[in-house]
Structure formats: C-alpha cells, structure tokens
Amino acid sequence: MTSFAEIGVKPEIVKGLEALGFVEPTPVQEKVIPMLLAGRRDLISLAQTGTGKTAAFGIPVIQSIDPGRRSIQAMVLCPTRELCVQVAKDLEEYSRFLAGVSVLAVYGGASIDRQILALRRGVQIIVATPGRLNDLIKRGEADITAIRIAVLDEADEMLNMGFLEEINAILAMTPAEKNTLLFSATMSAEVKSIAGRYMRDPEEVIVGRRNSGADNVRHLYYMVPARNRYPALKRIVDANPDIYGIVFCRTRQETQDVADQLMEDGYGAEPLHGDLSQAQRDQVMARFRRRIVRLLVATDVAARGVDVSDLTHVINYNLPDETANYTHRSGRTGRAGRAGVSVAIIHQREQYRIRDIERRIGKTFERCTVPTGREVCERQLLHQVENITAMEVDGSIESFLPMVREKLAGLDREELIRRLVAVEFTRFIDYYKDAPDLNAMPEKKEKVAWKERDRERGRHMQPRGQERSGGSAERGGRQAGAEQYTRFFINVGRSDGILPERLIGIINQGAAGARIAIGRIELARNFSFLEADSRFTDQVLRAFTHFAVNGKTVRIEVADNRERPAYLDHGAGEGRRPFRPVANGDRGAVNGRWKKARQAGR
Secondary structure, three states, rough: OOOHHHHHHOOOHHHHHHHHOOOOOOOHHHHHHHHHHOOOOEEEEEOOOOOOOOHHHHHHHHHHOOOOOOOOEEEEOOOOHHHHHHHHHHHHHHHHOOOOOEEEEEEEOHHHHHHHHHHHHHOOOEEEOHHHHHHHHHHHOOOOOOOOOEEEEOOHHHHHHOHHHHHHHHOOOHHHHHHHHEOOOOOOHHHHHHHHHHHOEEEEEOOOOOOOOOOOOOEEEEEEEEEHHHHHHHHHHHHOHHHHHHHHOHHHHHHHHHHHHHHHHOOOOOEOOOOOOOOHHHHHHHEEEEEEEOOEEOOOOOHHHHOOOOOOOOEEOOOOHHHHHHHHHHHHOOOOOOOOEEEEEEEEHHHHHHHHHHHHHHHOEEEEOOHHHHHHHHHHHHHHHHHHHHHHOHHHHHHHHHHHHHHOOOOOOOOHHHHHHHHHHHHHHHOOOOOOOOOOOOOOOOOHHHHHHHHHHOOOOOOOOOOOOOOOOOOOEEEEEEOOOOOEOOOOHHHHHHHHHHHHHHHHOOOOOOOOOEEEEEOOOOEEEEEEEEHHHHHHHOOOOEEEEOOEEEEEOOOOOOEEEOOOOOOOOOOOOOOOOOOOHHHHHHHHHHHHHHHHHH
16 A cells, blocks of 8 residues: 655645545555656646545645745646635645645635735735636736646636636746646547647646546436426435435526425425525535535536535436536546446437447446336335434433333234334325336337437538528528527537537527527538527527637627628638628529538538
C-alpha cells in the first residue's frame, strides 16, 4: 500500500489528509502528484468525477506555495460557483496544518466587494469561476501576472458552457513560465483546442479508458411512452427505498416542475438550478448532505459542484443534450470505491442514443422494465422487515412492555403480523393496487426504429428539387396543422460536432421556461436548418447570441425561401466559391447553386 508520504507529500499536508480520513492516494493521485512535485511543466489528466482529481492537483498546488509572499501564486478555474466553493473548501482542509497558506473562492452571485477586500488583504491561491475572475482582473483587483500554477478544473464543462473568451482573456494575463494543469472527465475537441493553444508538450495521464464511464457504476435504462416519464420516475424511486441521488433534467423549468411534483407527492426532493440565489442553493445543498432531502433535482450546470461521495443513484429524467455530459452525470455516483447506479428514462425514439452513449463510454446498458405495483410493494415491505430485524432495541421501553403484552394478548402471531403490515402499508398498497403497466412496447421491426432514428437526428432531407410549401413568405416558414413554423439558418453543421439534440438544448436553455415546438432539423456538413414555432422567433434568435462552437461564433438568422442567406460561405477555403446575394430575377441560378451546395454539404 502506497502512502502519501511515500509519493513526496509534506508531513503537514499528510496530517490534514489523515484528518479527513484519506489514508492512501487514489490511482489518479498516485500518478499525478509525484509528476507535479517533480516539476513537470504542463499536464493533462483525464479521469472520471469522484476519482480524487481535486487532491491530485490541490496537494502539489499547496506544496508549491511560499507562505512568506502575500500574493496570488496559483489559480484554479472552475465552471460553476458550487464547484468553486467545494474546491476552495477542500484546499483549505488539506492545508489546515500549514501556517500562512490562504485560499479564496471568487464567483458570481456573491458580494464582489467582500471578494475585493479579501484580495487586498492578500491570498496565495485563488479558486474562481471565469466570469468573476475576468471581472476582477479588469478592475485591477486580481493580479495573476506572477502565478506559478494555472489549473483548469472540469475543463470540458467550462468550454461547453461558453467560457472560451473568458479563459482566453485570463490565460493571456498569466506568465509564460508556469505550470498549466488541465483536468477533465472527457477529451472533447474543445479541450484539445485549448490544450494545443496554451500547453507545451503536455504529459497526458489517463485513469481508466479515455472518455469512459466508471467501472463500479451499473447503467440501466427504462423505455416508457413520453407521457409515462414522471410516473416511471416515481415507481423507480419507490422500488429503491434507500435511494439517495440526483435526478437530472435538461432545463431549469423542467427541474423546477419535476421537483414541485415530487414534493407535492410526498417525496423528500428539492430543485437545484441557476434561478436560485446563492443562499437558496447553499440551503438546498446543506439539507441534501444531511439527507433531509433524499432526491436532488438538478440541471447539469448546477450539479457540477455537488460533491457527495455516497450517492446510490443518478437518474436521467431526460438524457443530456450532449452525450459527453452523460459521463459527468453518471460520475456523481459510484465514488470512493462504492457501487452506484445510473438510470436513464427514455421513450421509444431515443434507444439509438443509448447505443451512442454505450460506444462512447465503453459500457453496456441493461434494459429494465418499470416495476409493477405489486413488485414495488414487495420491495418496500421487505425493506421495512429488514429494518425491523436489524434494529437495536435498548432497555428504555422495557417498562411499557407488560401493558403492551396485555393489550395484544388476544392476537396470535399471524394476526399480529397482518395488522402490523396493515398499519404501515395500507395506503401504499391501495395506491399501487391497480397500477398500470408503464413500459413501452418494443418495436416490432428494426427498420421502424432506424426510421425514427433518422427523423430524430434530422437526416430526413427533402427530395432534391422539391420546394417547401406554405407558411409565411416573409419569415421563410411553413404551416403544420395549427402551428406556424419559422425556418432558421445556422452557420454550423456536422463537421462542427453539431447534433439535433445540441441545437434543441441551446434553445431550451435560452427559452426562459417557454415550451417551443421544434419542427424539422436538417444537418449539412457546414451549416444547418432548424424549424421552430414562429411565435418564439425572437427567443430562438436570442438563444444563440454570444454562443460559440469550437471557438467559432455561431450565427443564426431567419432563412427566407426567396433569397438565401448572404454569408453561405461553407465552401470557402475548400476550392468552392462562397454564395453571393442575387436579385429575385436570378432565382434559377440561386436554386442551381443551392442544390449543389446541399449535395456538397452532406
């Protein structure tokens, strides 16, 4: 067994780790800590959430600090305020027996004036969200020009959240001679891009397989009709009486709605999303850590700072828009060597997405059936029986037992058991007495599933030369039943890593609670078309404001069928001429070039 002392950790830090119950380093710590203590310049570490990444970079950061200098010597960037607070707290715990080491967390949602005062008093390690640190740098309050170590924690998530510009601005202020450490659960194209720009010949440390899931997590999915998603969630929770986990939703509104329904139905649940104030988020997390709340209903972003090591379940109420986010979600359970369960609730058209995730994480999902009402009752009853048999009874009730025996003298053993069960479970059994089957029927023919997959991915393109009909000529839309759709042009496509679910996710994130109907999605190589309810045209346009993919600014505009967007320069740089605007009288030429562009874009 390797100890922290054997890999070069200072005795004072070892003492702090032992106070936290850390006896030996995890695999990622055992690989990374000696490398950093030996002075390796740049390092990329790919490891799942919950494998000890914070200590892997935190211990070398603390050990490198000069307590005699009251200036910022190390910087850690985190994607969310929750993670920022957690990392700062962990670093303080590791360094509790080291004199003169000061750690400060700076993040949005808290008083910037207090953070400025703390910076002026002098700190050596700053743990920050990119937005707030960039603000402090612009104000001249945070000087990072002499730091020795820069850490990008959860780098893939920071880039997914659109922090590329802030990260660029921050790193531009740091000295060239520093150690840059990048920690991530997945190696996305965005992470590769930032590593190539800011790191020199980095050492790569992979714990497990690249972009893989944790080995001690089971992956299950339940297929139900979309209308049965919430009833299925309740039944899964009821079938696991000891559940302690996170229910992941895609949007803030969905998070709030699901949490409200669970609370109304008597479950210990609370929401965690970006609309809560910092004080509210802190209160929710405090109740969750004390297990007053057993189910945390959260968005991907809000859950990034949830550091609870003994979660039993992660439930994907909806699969994430980005497949890579599934790795982050499932990594919330199965920590510290414990077993965990990651559950996905899907409808019939999403089975192909399960296969996509399987290929990415190198794990196989088990298809499960939603338990029947009787099965749920059996599990609950057996759970209570196990609790009764395992209960330790002290002598405080002895004086009451003669009276109890006298009252129950007329009941034999079988009748006593029957009445005990009735008292505890009558309402529960009545609720599930006529519970319907919630499972979706399997597809009868494989080709039907493939058709649904194609339609879901937006690959059902119209036949060449066929004109779209109806809709508003002014808005480039079409009529579908009672709904009017507007067609939008977007300057990114398959070559940029865009999938339909990502486009939908961007709209959901920026929709401010609105339920926007999405029509056809057409993906070409370097551009895309998307249809959405015309009543929400402005919201859709705003959703893509300041959004970037792989460093490329995303542009969206309403696609007018009479005149194609002027900047369809998808062929530029590949030997093809970009489009130019033409008059309506030259429509034949436009249609000819448009047809060729669509063929080339595929």
